[in-house]
Amino acid sequence: xxxxxxxxxxxxxxxxxxxxxxxxxxxxxxxxxxxxxxxxxxxxxxxxxxxxxxxxxxxxxxxxxxxxxxxxxxxxxxxxxxxxxxxxxxxxxxxxxxxxxxxxxxxxxxxxxxxxxxxxxxxxxxxxxxxxxxxxxxxxxxxxxxxxxxxxxxxxxxxxxxxxxxxxxxxxxxxxxxxxxxxxxxxxxxxxxxxxxxxxxxxxxxxxxxxxxxxxxxxxxxxxxxxxxxxxxxxxxxxxxxxxxxxxxxxxxxxxxxxxxxxxxxxxxxxxxxxxxxxxxxxxxxxxxxxxxxxxxxxxxxxxxxxxxxxxxxxxxxxx
Numbered sequence: 001x002x003x004x005x006x007x008x009x010x011x012x013x014x015x016x017x018x019x020x021x022x023x024x025x026x027x028x029x030x031x032x033x034x035x036x037x038x039x040x041x042x043x044x045x046x047x048x049x050x051x052x053x054x055x056x057x058x059x060x061x062x063x064x065x066x067x068x069x070x071x072x073x074x075x076x077x078x079x080x081x082x083x084x085x086x087x088x089x090x091x092x093x094x095x096x097x098x099x100x101x102x103x104x105x106x107x108x109x110x111x112x113x114x115x116x117x118x119x120x121x122x123x124x125x126x127x128x129x130x131x132x133x134x135x136x137x138x139x140x141x142x143x144x145x146x147x148x149x150x151x152x153x154x155x156x157x158x159x160x161x162x163x164x165x166x167x168x169x170x171x172x173x174x175x176x177x178x179x180x181x182x183x184x185x186x187x188x189x190x191x192x193x194x195x196x197x198x199x200x201x202x203x204x205x206x207x208x209x210x211x212x213x214x215x216x217x218x219x220x221x222x223x224x225x226x227x228x229x230x231x232x233x234x235x236x237x238x239x240x241x242x243x244x245x246x247x248x249x250x251x252x253x254x255x256x257x258x259x260x261x262x263x264x265x266x267x268x269x270x271x272x273x274x275x276x277x278x279x280x281x282x283x284x285x286x287x288x289x290x291x292x293x294x295x296x297x298x299x300x301x302x303x304x305x306x307x308x309x310x311x312x313x314x315x316x317x318x319x320x
Contacts, residue, residue, distance in 0.1 A: 004028040004310060005048040005068075009036040013054040014075045014295055023303040024052065027310060042066055050309070052302060053081075060086040071309050073302055077101070078210070078238075079318050093314045095305040099160050100298045101289040106164040108288035109206055109236050112260025115282055116232050119143045149173035154202025156195070156218075157209025157237065158186060165206060166190060177201065180209075199226040204234060211238035221246040224256065232258045236288045239264040248274035251281050262288045 005028060011021060012034040021032060028050065036044055038057045042065040045051050050071035051058065058072050063086045072082055074096045087094045115121060122143050126132070132140070153169040155162045158180040166176045166188070176190050183192035195218070199205060205227065209215065219233065220243040227233070233256060235242055244265055250256045258280035264273060267286055275281055301316070308315040 004050055006030040006050045006052065006306070007045050007048040008032045009041060009044060009051060009053040009056045010034070010075075014298065018292060019296055019299060021299065023299065024306060027303070027306055045069060050306065052306070055081055058082045058087075060089075063087065063090040063092065071095070071306070071314075073306050073309075075298060075302060080211070084319060087319050092319070093309055093317045094319045095309065095314055095316045096318055097298055097301040097305070098316060100301055101294050102160045102164050104291045104294040105161050105208075105236050105288045106168055107291075108262060108284070109165050109208075109234055109260075110168055112234055112236070112262070112282055112284070113148070113204060113206075113232065116258050116260060117146050117148060119145055151175070151203040152177060152201055154179070154193075154198040154205045155190075156180075156198065156205065156207050158182070158190065158192075159208065161236075162208035163188065165208060174204075195223065196226055199223050200228070202231060203228065204232045206234040207237040207241050209237055209241070211240045216240050217243040219243060219247065221249075224250045227256050229255065230257050232256070232260065234260045236260075236262045239267065244274045248278045248281075251275075251278045254279075258282070260284075262286055 006025065008021065008024070008030065011032050015021060024030070025032065033044060036056055041056050041058065042062045045062065045066045047068050048066070049068050050073065051069060052073040052075065054075040058081065060083050063069060069090070070092045072087060072092055072094045077096055077098050077100070079094055079096050082094050084094060150173060152175045153166070155165055155176065155178045158178045162178065169176050177193050177198055178186070178190050179195045179198045180186070180192060186192055193201070218241055224246055233247065247259060251259060260282045261275060262284045263286055264275070266273065269276060275283060305315050
């Protein structure tokens with residue numbers, strides 16, 4: 001049997017040479033592109049049997065122009081960049097990688113939270129500026145910090161990442177509540193509440209749910225108005241969950257105390273993004289998922305998914 005033809009469209013989204021794609025490319029005749037604009041996707045796939053990508057759009061037009069394409073492998077859990085209906089019509093499997101980033105995203109969530117409460121970057125800058133050298137006492141604490149103990153963590157979405165975030169919160173002595181569409185699946189005793197109750201009660205609101213048509217911009221002017229003025233919003237899920245203009249206004253007016261954001265509606269960030277340089281807003285460039293160990297785990301599952309499909313037993317096939 002001839003080797004299948006494999007095209008990787010956006011390898012730079014998962015490796016910059018620090019981890020190898022050899023386990024994937026060895027499974028067929030492979031062509032690897034670091035980056036592919038969406039208007040070049042069909043041309044680069046051409047007559048390939050399988051494509052692997054992260055964020056490139058795999059549309060009805062792509063399937064129509066690439067009749068040999070029967071497998072779409074994703075370097076991601078989310079698959080909103082693939083037209084699933086078109087994949088079904090063209091008989092193509094679409095295989096994602098669930099739960100690979102649980103620990104990394106929960107860790108990054110708390111990196112943002114701890115930076116807000118401990119202000120380590122600000123203190124480091126003050127030391128670099130010579131303020132400790134020039135201070136007469138052993139310690140100075142002019143930049144306010146605070147404990148997490150006893151605060152309430154409100155988690156929106158209680159899947160694997162939400163649950164892991166809750167475990168960490170409890171280790172800090174926090175109370176945890178959640179708003180989830182599946183409260184009957186909660187098995188650890190976490191209290192499920194309405195969205196409005198969570199927004200008005202929590203000291204920290206952290207988003208850990210997928211983006212759907214129903215919850216787009218669920219964090220908006222109305223829901224932000226329910227938050228405590230001392231509250232912090234964290235989003236390491238999807239940018240579209242948040243009305244960025246409303247959040248910027250809440251931050252700049254002091255309506256809420258701060259935000260930690262790893263995802264935006266438009267990525268990469270545009271210069272006109274409302275959160276660009278917003279007051280008390282920590283923004284990281286969609287890196288919560290990206291530790292080395294996490295990406296190694298990701299590529300291992302991508303390889304397993306492709307091998308299973310080649311052997312006629314596709315795994316993590318979202319089409320079926």
